[in-house]
Amino acid sequence: xxxxxxxxxxxxxxxxxxxxxxxxxxxxxxxxxxxxxxxxxxxxxxxxxxxxxxxxxxxxxxxxxxxxxxxxxxxxxxxxxxxxxxxxxxxxxxxxxxxxxxxxxxxxxxxxxxxxxxxxxxxxxxxxxxxxxxxxxxxxxxxxxxxxxxxxxxxxxxxxxxxxxxxxxxxxxxxxxxxxxxxxxxxxxxxxxxxxxxxxxxxxxxxxxxxxxxxxxxxxxxxxxxxxxxxxxxxxxxxxxxxxxxxxxxxxxxxxxxxxxxxxxxxxxxxxxxxxxxxxxxxxxxxxxxxx
Amino acid sequence: xxxxxxxxxxxxxxxxxxxxxxxxxxxxxxxxxxxxxxxxxxxxxxxxxxxxxxxxxxxxxxxxxxxxxxxxxxxxxxxxxxxxxxxxxxxxxxxxxxxxxxxxxxxxxxxxxxxxxxxxxxxxxxxxxxxxxxxxxxxxxxxxxxxxxxxxxxxxxxxxxxxxxxxxxxxxxxxxxxxxxxxxxxxxxxxxxxxxxxxxxxxxxxxxxxxxxxxxxxxxxxxxxxxxxxxxxxxxxx
Numbered sequence: 001x002x003x004x005x006x007x008x009x010x011x012x013x014x015x016x017x018x019x020x021x022x023x024x025x026x027x028x029x030x031x032x033x034x035x036x037x038x039x040x041x042x043x044x045x046x047x048x049x050x051x052x053x054x055x056x057x058x059x060x061x062x063x064x065x066x067x068x069x070x071x072x073x074x075x076x077x078x079x080x081x082x083x084x085x086x087x088x089x090x091x092x093x094x095x096x097x098x099x100x101x102x103x104x105x106x107x108x109x110x111x112x113x114x115x116x117x118x119x120x121x122x123x124x125x126x127x128x129x130x131x132x133x134x135x136x137x138x139x140x141x142x143x144x145x146x147x148x149x150x151x152x153x154x155x156x157x158x159x160x161x162x163x164x165x166x167x168x169x170x171x172x173x174x175x176x177x178x179x180x181x182x183x184x185x186x187x188x189x190x191x192x193x194x195x196x197x198x199x200x201x202x203x204x205x206x207x208x209x210x211x212x213x214x215x216x217x218x219x220x221x222x223x224x225x226x227x228x229x230x231x232x233x234x235x236x237x238x239x240x241x242x243x244x245x246x247x248x249x250x251x252x253x254x255x256x257x258x259x260x261x262x263x264x265x266x267x268x269x270x271x272x273x274x275x276x277x278x279x280x281x282x283x284x285x286x287x288x289x290x291x292x
Numbered sequence: 293x294x295x296x297x298x299x300x301x302x303x304x305x306x307x308x309x310x311x312x313x314x315x316x317x318x319x320x321x322x323x324x325x326x327x328x329x330x331x332x333x334x335x336x337x338x339x340x341x342x343x344x345x346x347x348x349x350x351x352x353x354x355x356x357x358x359x360x361x362x363x364x365x366x367x368x369x370x371x372x373x374x375x376x377x378x379x380x381x382x383x384x385x386x387x388x389x390x391x392x393x394x395x396x397x398x399x400x401x402x403x404x405x406x407x408x409x410x411x412x413x414x415x416x417x418x419x420x421x422x423x424x425x426x427x428x429x430x431x432x433x434x435x436x437x438x439x440x441x442x443x444x445x446x447x448x449x450x451x452x453x454x455x456x457x458x459x460x461x462x463x464x465x466x467x468x469x470x471x472x473x474x475x476x477x478x479x480x481x482x483x484x485x486x487x488x489x490x491x492x493x494x495x496x497x498x499x500x501x502x503x504x505x506x507x508x509x510x511x512x513x514x515x516x517x518x519x520x521x522x523x524x525x526x527x528x529x530x
Contacts, residue, residue: 163394170384170395176346177383181447182370182399 005133007252013141015248016148020203021225022232022240023152024196029234030172031192032087034096038078038104039200039225040218045107046071046201047208047217048115051122060123068201075197076190078103084189104218111215119212122205144206151202152241155195159237168192231271233281242283297321297451297482298343298374303352305342312338314506315352320499321451323514325483327497329490331527335506336486337379340453344376345369357450371399373450377440379459379486385429389420392428392439396446405448412479413442416472434465438472445476452476453484458492470496490523502526 021043028036046067053063082099086092124140125147159165171178171188178185200218207217224247232243250270254263274282296319306312312335320326328336341347343354345366354362356374364372384392393413397406414421417438423431428439437457444452457473458466470492477483477496487493493500502510502523510526 163398166387166391166394167398169391170387173384173386174382176378179346179366180344180370180376180378181395181443182367183395184367 003256005135007249007256009132009135009137009141010252010255011245011249012145013248014251015245016144017203017206017221018224018228018248019152019241019244020148020199020206021221022228022244023155023237024199025225026229026232026234026237026240027155027192027199028196029229030237031168032079032083032189034083034093035100035226036083036193036196037097037100037222038107039100039196040220040222041104041107042071042075042197042200042218043204043207043221044111044213044215044218045074045204046197047122047204047213048111048120048215049201050205051120051208051213052115054122060125064125064205067205068198071201072194072198075193075195078197079190079193083193084186087189108215108218115215117214119214120208121212122208124209125206138210140209147202147206151199155199155237164191227267227271229281231274231282233284236284239281239283243281246282295322297357298484299355300339300343301353301355303339303342303349303354305338305347305349305352307338307347311350312506313342313349316503316507318501318508320484321482322499324498325477325485325496327493327500328484328486328503329488329493329500329523330503330509334503336503337455338506339503340376340378340455340484340486344374344453346376367399370447371401373401373448374453375444375447375449375451376453377444377455377457379455382436383428383440383443386427388425388427389431389439389442390424392443393446396443397448399447402446402448406446409446409448413445416445416475417442432465434461434469437461437469441472441476449481451484452481455486456488457485458487458489494523 021039025036025039028034028039049070050063050067053066054060058066082103083096086095086099089095124138125143126139128139129136130139130142159169167178167183168188168191170181171183171185175185203221204218207213207221228244228247229240231247232239232241234240247267250267251263254266258266298320300319301317302315303313303317304311304315316335316339318326318339328339330336338347342349345361345364345368349362352362353360356369357372359372361369361372361374384395387395393410397403397409402409419435420438420442423435428436431439441454441457454473458469461469466489473483473485474496483496485493485496498514500512501508
């Protein structure tokens with residue numbers, strides 16, 4: 001019984017973190033059509049910003065939302081500085097890989113300069129532990145499992161039930177037609193980057209609450225998020241969410257039965273097999289770019 | 293109003309090193325509807341893209357409703373009521389008809405009139421009501437064109453641009469759509485229409501421009517009659 005609980009809990013927990021990261025990446029891809037390689041840096045920066053605010057004496061319930069908001073602003077600024085000037089170029093996708101990687105590297109080393117290499121930790125969302133059946137888990141982890149669907153649900157409602165969300169979905173599908181109904185495409189691009197950065201910051205705050213933080217803490221999650229979006233299909237934001245939880249459970253099962261060392265190899269084997277059978281991603285319906 | 297609603301003067305535009313429009317001048321909204329015709333690849337669509345702000349012109353001036361819009365963004369132009377229905381009907385494949393209509397009313401000028409305009413669109417295209425929640429990609433070509441035009445009407449146009457509205461439609465559907473376009477015109481919205489169907493263009497417009505090599509080769513003002521055979525002669529040379 002302990003095994004099942006372990007797998008269930010581990011899968012939900014990892015899946016939540018992956019979903020949080022991957023959705024932002026997918027959002028930027030669907031709206032602007034570029035991959036943001038500085039996405040992991042926002043996760044790191046969000047966690048460090050929250051840490052700084054808490055160290056200055058702000059209570060976490062203020063520090064965390066402030067940090068998320070600040071990262072939304074940072075995302076907007078980054079988009080305006082290294083993505084927007086390049087829009088319209090035919091080799092946009094590749095150029096933006098370079099510019100976002102460069103910006104990410106600058107910010108990463110900037111963080112190292114400002115906060116130093118020593119590992120830090122931010123307070124958990126909820127402190128304390130509980131016994132869940134036969135396994136002990138922290139309330140922080142449970143909070144993450146519960147907050148993630150809420151955040152993603154809010155994003156879904158925003159995209160599907162508001163006029164601004166409708167505008168974002170429209171831009172994702174046809175830029176010229178969006179201009180012809182009077183949408184502010186530049187603003188919507190900024191917004192999509194801002195939302196993505198805010199989600200990454202939230203993931204960073206989640207992660208910084210139970211693991212030690214370092215300036216390179218975003219590298220690994222970015223790689224995972226890339227795997228998730230490739231696995232789930234990059235044409236929507238629901239695909240990556242399903243894929244995130246699927247990979248979370250896959251890893252939990254693999255590490256339980258085959259051990260931690262085999263897990264990455266098994267995951268990549270599964271990924272390669274999936275892409276051989278369904279190169280457009282596991283949850284891609286028959287259509288072009290678009291948010292749903 | 294005495295002057296034209298839209299006047300384009302000495303407009304030069306193109307893509308990269310290629311010049312498509314060479315000092316072209318047209319007027320619209322003075323003598324009823326304007327029809328643009330001419331062989332493919334001679335600047336009709338480029339002219340419309342420049343007018344609605346999708347393409348920045350190199351030289352020249354565009355004035356709409358008394359204001360210079362040469363440098364204006366598409367958003368500002370839509371706000372002023374100059375609405376462009378682009379060629380093809382692949383607007384927003386994954387949005388529902390309801391979503392498209394809501395988007396049409398995005399501009400602040402159109403928003404207070406959203407309900408009223410929606411009723412007008414549904415009266416004009418009753419088929420859209422049946423498919424209200426369906427994704428655009430699942431509709432037929434004619435229905436998609438109705439959605440495109442309906443979305444534009446939701447923007448409450450002062451001047452409406454239609455770029456080949458009947459392109460690729462079956463004859464029966466095409467007739468239906470032509471009647472709808474005539475009805476829009478009768479409701480008091482002046483049109484600029486690019487169309488390959490000369491009969492339809494002659495029926496719809498009072499003021500015609502024949503575009504060739506990025507210039508106006510012939511202008512036919514109201515009163516100057518022109519037959520089908522003369523237009524064919526323009527297309528194929530004398």
